[in-house]
Amino acid sequence: VVQAALDLLDEVGLDALSMRRLAEKLSIKAASLYWHVRDKDHLLALLAEEIVAPTQPPDPALPWRDQIEALGWETRRILLAHRDAARVLAASGAPTGPNRLRLVEVSFGVLMRAGFTPADTAFAGYLLNDFVTLFVAEEAALADQARETDSEAAHNWVAMLPADQYPNLIAAAGTLTGADAEERFRFGMEVLLDGLELRLNRSR
Amino acid sequence: VVQAALDLLDEVGLDALSMRRLAEKLSIKAASLYWHVRDKDHLLALLAEEIVAPTQPPDPALPWRDQIEALGWETRRILLAHRDAARVLAASGAPTGPNRLRLVEVSFGVLMRAGFTPADTAFAGYLLNDFVTLFVAEEAALADQARETDSEAAHNWVAMLPADQYPNLIAAAGTLTGADAEERFRFGMEVLLDGLELRLNRSR
């Protein structure tokens, strides 16, 4: 039932994922879906649960930093496995299903055992989760966009800018190759983890 | 023209902002809008430009950290000034208009002058910008949701969870009062800036 929705998502993307198309795929009329599912929002929540299901929790024997890092990379991998997966998570709002709650529990557990206060744990957990989700959403959007237009055009919008008005933008963005998503992800994770580690050490 | 769209956004929110309603507000038929505006996407881009227009750039005499921090708080202030503003920025994609490009240029300039490499500047700039936008989007969503349901219910979803399955989640999330958006924002900014500062010092 929800598996069909996931297949459809991979085929057509989130924007074209409609109740009517899903019904068609199931050889059913659209009205019938409302017996299986309360809402489209509800469907998205179920979809988010399904996407996130195969996530491997990190090895609890590792230091907290390595665990958080591993979970970040694993989450990125999971979200890249389905089309628009990160957008589905964002669109389906706060986690309510067991799979997503479990992941929150895992990351909060790592942070608490590392010595963060409960409040800092909650803040840091949301910060990390938001970073990963947004990052992958952007990464996927850029990849889609690069697939539509030719990749030269993607570069050239920077070159089109008036150089005297945006010198720093051009200097910095000019270094981006577009194929450096992993490096950018590592950068973000490092900055966040360094910031969190510093905070932890200071509080002791 | 776009001012009417901004008014409508404040009145009804992004989800209900349709071309047809906007036309009605202008005492016009929907088809006429397509003379003034190419697309709905184009309209959203113009809207994003308009929202961001009154942003005050930080004092260039300040240390880089203070400038970035000031710009972060200013951006949050600007985005909270209009309903669903953060979502509009996210929905309208990468910045193309002069106002948003100017802000990117400002933040990149601060980072470059602080001594970051061009690549690190681009990474850090996106990271900071994404953090602020996403944070405000979430903050606004939570505030909306709290306005709809009574605020007790917002607390109780945590209390409803089976305590044996999610001990860390409950311990950490239980400390959140819902009215601590500013504190959470400060936390995120501090973590990011600490991480960035460490990276800058290491590279020298």
Add this chain to the structure above:
DNA sequence: ACCTGAACACCGTTCAAGT
């Protein structure tokens, strides 16, 4: 328990035609 027909109240967008 599961599905359908038919309807309601919407969308974004195009295009020939009007003034």
Add this chain to the structure above:
DNA sequence: ACCTGAACACCGTTCAAGT
């Protein structure tokens, strides 16, 4: 230069009715 009428191809959702 700016607007309209009419249409096209869609949406999510409800609800009585069928089996």
